[in-house]
Amino acid sequence: QVQLVESGGGLVQAGGSLRLSCAASGRTFSSYAMGWFRRGPGKEREFVAAINRSGGSTHYASSVKGRFTISRDNAKNTVYLHLDNLKLEDTAVYYCAAREGSSWYMTAPSYSYWGQGTQVTVSS
Numbered sequence: 522q523v524q525l526v527e528s529g530g531g532l533v534q535a536g537g538s539l540r541l542s543c544a545a546s547g548r549t550f551s552s553y554a555m556g557w558f559r560r561g562p563g564k565e566r567e568f569v570a571a572i573n574r575s576g577g578s579t580h581y582a583s584s585v586k587g588r589f590t591i592s593r594d595n596a597k598n599t600v601y602l603h604l605d606n607l608k609l610e611d612t613a614v615y616y617c618a619a620r621e622g623s624s625w626y627m628t629a630p631s632y633s634y635w636g637q638g639t640q641v642t643v644s645s
Contacts, residue, residue, distance in 0.1 A: 523547040523619050523634050530639030533607055541602040543617030550598040554625045557602045559613035571625030580625055607643045614638040
């Protein structure tokens with residue numbers, strides 16, 4: 522098993538930036554592909570970004586592509602999500618998730634382990 526803890530959320534003005542971190546403990550972090558998802562107020566959970574276990578392949582939702590960057594540091598057992606040019610509609614609880622295997626997936630059921638989430642609030 523792997524345990525995930527997100528951090529780095531907060532209140533930011535539109536156009537601002539944040540960096541979210543997800544620290545993993547337990548089994549070997551490099552065995553897992555990682556994803557970020559979010560749930561906005563009154564919305565369904567949605568895919569944001571994913572990265573394969575080596576960090577060599579990434580994928581983004583169209584709504585965040587060009588503004589968000591996912592990365593990982595396997596030596597630090599951490600995956601990051603850098604959020605730039607934030608918009609009001611980016612307000613959500615952001616969750617990181619892990620799946621054992623090399624490839625990323627966009628679907629939440631593909632991930633076995635989830636963090637507790639970190640709140641990102643974008644103000645005008």
